[in-house]
Amino acid sequence: MSMMKEFKEFAVKGNVVDMAVGIIIGAAFAPIVGSLVNDIIMPPIGLLLGGMDFSQMQILLQEAVPASEDGTVAAVPEVAIRYGKTINLALTFFITAFAVFMLVKGMNKLRGPAPAPAPK
DSSP states (O other): OOHHHHHHHHHTSHHHHHHHHHHHHHHHHHHHHHHIIIIIIHHHHHHHTTSOOGGGOOEEEEOOBOOOTTSSSOOBOOEEEOHHHHHHHHHHHHHHHHHHHHHHHHHHHHHOSOOOOOOO
């Protein structure tokens, strides 16, 4: 079998097309979940924890130093470990994973039970 023919058979299989559709839907779904976490879920959680804004949580390693007015000293940017953004991204990931799980579970329920394998 030629490589082109083998590739064509692979590319038009249902699994590859389903995967491509899933990736496109997932890419479109990501900003929605990001907004859900950052704009709807995190503010009440931050309020319950005393007004914390997770996206601003960080460990400051070095404060920013502005440039001198005469230009002899260059500006030094702030250096910080911004772990609050990681918390937001982790929550976004878990919510996205749960939403995809529920979507797949619903699709499987609509499909019905899998056919029994043929006896040997």
